Amino acid sequence: MSKPRQPTIKDVARLAGVSKTTVGRVVNGEDLRVAEKTRARVLAAIEMLGYERNIVASSLRTDQTLMVALSIPDIMNPFWPEVARGVQDTCEAQGYTVALLNSDWDAGRELVHLQTVRRNRFDGLVLNPIRIANAELRALNTPTVLLGSDDDYPDFDSVGSDSVGAVDTALEHLIALGHRRIGLIAGISQRSRPDTRYHCYIDMHQRHNLPFDPALVVRCPYSQAEGAAAMRRLLAGAAPPTAVLAGNDLLAIGALIAAKQAGVAIPGDLSIIGIDDIDASSTTSPPLTTVAKPKYEIGVRAATLLLERLRGDRPEVPRKVLLRGELQVRETTAPPG
Amino acid sequence: MSKPRQPTIKDVARLAGVSKTTVGRVVNGEDLRVAEKTRARVLAAIEMLGYERNIVASSLRTDQTLMVALSIPDIMNPFWPEVARGVQDTCEAQGYTVALLNSDWDAGRELVHLQTVRRNRFDGLVLNPIRIANAELRALNTPTVLLGSDDDYPDFDSVGSDSVGAVDTALEHLIALGHRRIGLIAGISQRSRPDTRYHCYIDMHQRHNLPFDPALVVRCPYSQAEGAAAMRRLLAGAAPPTAVLAGNDLLAIGALIAAKQAGVAIPGDLSIIGIDDIDASSTTSPPLTTVAKPKYEIGVRAATLLLERLRGDRPEVPRKVLLRGELQVRETTAPPG
DNA sequence: GTAGGAAATGGGAACGTTCCCCATCAGCGA
């Protein structure tokens, strides 16, 4: 394999008998002043040589890489691929390429990803932050849209599902069914900020005059195995809950499996509800009741906001989009036995 | 937001009182001849300015972008994120950034992705081909490793799970249980090439002297919904099978759901077996028997082969890695009723 | 036929690196 150097704009120019400037004009499409006949000659030359514009060179000159980074915490949670798909579809439609960076909940890797964004001069970033703070993100000096609904990032556009609303919806559902001892399997992200889901849980208890029992709250990382462990801990308690809300479906599915293994009838003895509505949730046994998040749309909206900024829009105040989740009643919830 | 232009190597040089060449030497780390004292001065200047090497410029000069593309057909199938994780972990460890491109089984998008690779001068490509042919791939002139086990790409390294072996394993399992009428839900990729899984199926029938009934073979795209539809078609046949092998777990899960909805007892009336072992397969009801593929390792191996080539290795003959799947017996298979 | 101006095209610097090659300098032996 020798290296038959890719043809450059100069090669095209020579073949077409015009200057590289003219070729550039043709390549960039904008019907800048170039005569039809010349254009045709140039296009023929491009075709003949198989010329392909070198984006690297172009980027250096224009400070535009046509690359966008998408940093997510956990590619193994089916929630994120669907968000990613929304982002990619939207960005690719505008000619941007999306680099998917997976940080595995690791703050160190998040930092590395930010470095990548800077060094490679990505045009933009869509990020579900793990530990990074508002100020550091500002220092990045790159158009950024956040995925999430917390308000720790006042300077940035963000798109999130309404977590508060989702927890409320889920709890309302359980309470309406008659549950009063409701467990919470709350996920832990590396962020130290107070957990939204937990706070909603507390609020809800106050609002409905339910007694709050700290023993009903378990925290663990967001994974199926951890969800199972958490459920075992809840079941081992002195007075187990009659219903459990899990921070996401992965946790809920883990909890469901652990409960069944422990001989607990679902939903007879125990109701379980999740949040997200990933594909697997509809195929568990029994199928999981959950609050469905508009995953694909989250991605689309985030990408749209980013693209607007890349196009030059500078809204004077960051936009905060909150998409509503929708209760998906399946078969893991029922009135307490 | 003004644009406080990122500092360049020149700014650093000026501040440190050396030439840009010297700064370059320090940045590139290779302890080329530069005195300790000078190096310290330069590092201090870098620190002070927050200088960050511009990879775009560097790429133009060196023809190295430190970017690798990973093109997969379906990010929504949990199989692929796990492969992707293997690729990313491995590449990132070597300083490469991985851009994940999702083609959604669309040959057009695959073409676009190839164009992206060329235009952006990615250093390498890991690809699960949809419709692209060996020759076109060669014309790309970029180090490439294929994901898959077919032999339509003699010129390229490839890493695949042993599909033949997986189908054999699955069918052996069913036959050992006593099944003789075995249905096949074969996935369709856009590729026109003969489907491996189908051929193994035929071979296996001959080897075991089983009658081959074309009515037992259904083909459909790789998705859960299509798997369900395929199962309904099989069940509607004159003489339905006593066991079904699905081309992957997504299809199998769809089939499982459809069968249950139709009132068919699993595995009492019908055995179902899948291929892949995605996470959701262990949480279906009953849990799905399947042939587990080493997804993460596939990614790691593919990335490793690619990195070797990027490092300059030029094995005289393309390397074909085939990883074995492992039968994961759960509860959807049993002797025919 | 010519001036004037619009339309089309070309020349060349610049983007921020890398890297070849040359300059400088200290130290040292003859």
Next chain:
DNA sequence: TCGCTGATGGGGAACGTTCCCATTTCCTAC
């Protein structure tokens, strides 16, 4: 004192674009 060596540092071209500005061509109206 000279010249040599090895260590260190610098100058400047090159990578392939884009884009400002200058130049040429062409057309129209007088």
